[in-house]
Amino acid sequence: MDGKIRFAIIEDNDQWRRCIEDALALDGRFELAGSAADGEAGLELILGSRADVALLDVALPKKDGLYILEELGKLPPEEKPAVCVMITGISQEHVTRKALEAGADYYMVKPIDVDLLIRRALEIYESKKGAAPPAALAPAASAAPPVKNSRRREIEAFVTDLLHKMQISTSLKGYGYLKYAVVMGIEDPAALGGITKTLYPAIAREFKTTPTRAERAIRHAIDSTWAKGYGKNYRELLGYGDAGEPKPTNSVLISSLAELYEMRR
16 A cells, blocks of 8 residues: 555543554654544444554453454455554453454553554554565464463563553653563573673664663663652562662663562562
8 A cells, every 4th residue: 555554543541542643643654544432433433444554452332342353354355454453451361362363463461662562563564565474473373372472471461560560651762672671681581691782782673773772761761750759669569678779770670670570470
């Protein structure tokens, strides 16, 4: 398709919907086909707007996101979005599997990194237009495992929960970078010994930025969180520390959050 890529957003949470709309508006490659806050209106929007990409919440009023996927599955490819991405607050494997079997191309668990959500949708859209999708993004077969293996999903859900409890704003670029760093630190503990030489370059490659900007964005996320008085949440997660302690460095924060995964399994 030539021209801008059209997105339809079906999300009943006003804050998340506006956040996605704002992010799309900042990128000239995209156009908002429309938004809806319930499943019935969402299906009508998708069918009427001929959107290229549909971002669907699972839990919606009237009809849920799974219903929308099932209805879209009855249509020929040219009459439905090329890409359907599920947004869910339910981190349960059977829900994920059901969504993928119903036709979802990808899913993300709330709280979401909006920039990453859009980037993943774009990657899948572009791969469908050209060559076969990369293995990590390929739609699951009817009885195949979900897009990510169970341990990776468990780790990402754990880290997302930690950052949510710390009240780090998902609107900050540093949120996505920090989440990626902690997940990488859990999967490869050796990376924690070389944050400058290993983690920051890995983040830069993943998010198409520079190691320096990755480091600064994470530092800004920490500074912003502590400025709002949420440093106490970090201390509560660790189970020690007092209000007089200075903010942790990037490396200390990433390492300590990664260690919590092994400690609390």
